[in-house]
Amino acid sequence: MGASVLNAIDPREALTILGCSKGKNRGGDASGGTGTVWSETMLRARAGVLARSRVDDGGLRPAWLRYTGHFYRNVGPALGEAVENGRTLILSGGYGILRADEPISYYDRKLKLGDWPSGVLEDAVLGEARRISATKVVTFVSASADYAKLIRRIPWGGTEFSAVLVTMDFHGGGAQIEVPRRLARAFSAWWRRSPSDYPPGMVTEVLG
Secondary structure (H helix, E strand, C coil): CHHHHHHCCCCCCCEEEEECCCCECCCCCCCCCCCCCCCHHHHHHHHHHHHCCEEEEEEEEEHHHHECCHHHHHCCHHHHHHHHHCCEEEEECCCEEEECCCEEEEEECCCCHHHCCCCHHHHHHHHHHHHCCCCEEEEECCCCCHHHHHHHHCCHHHCCCEEEEEEECCCCCCHHHHHHHHHHHHHHHHHCCCHHHCCCCEEEEEEC
16 A cells, blocks of 8 residues: 555655654755745744754854764665755654755754754644645654654644655564664655655554
């Protein structure tokens, strides 16, 4: 069922959501003037979390180029193409919700849902889906982290969206490396419309 669910969704029309990573590039020379606008509620919450985080103001990088974890090392050209397509979000411990090309500083903070006021992140995701007129939302994240918890607690059933959560069923050693690698492979295969390349252990969960 997993492949058939994803194959029915055009990746270039959906809103795609990815997780961030602990590994990050430092420095940067991107401009902050991207025109990306979040709600005042979201921006206030973000400022509060960043104030409690370790942030290095040594320069800005687009979010998708800031992260260097195993997902980002293994995803290949599919991610750059998705970013250019303009319909990709990244879940972030310091920034909450990011558009993938949004310039950000280096920071060190894991996503903890308790850091964020109730409903702020959920509303940001739904607002972005409406902004780009998406009807499908597909998320690729680890099943055990707060990223998946956030996506599951969005009240999809009361919205106009169909949502799919893609995780990995993997219980062997080295999960912190292997799970993001497989998520990268799953995302790339979906983006390329190449279901034969989906990794073992891929789980798709239809939400709402």
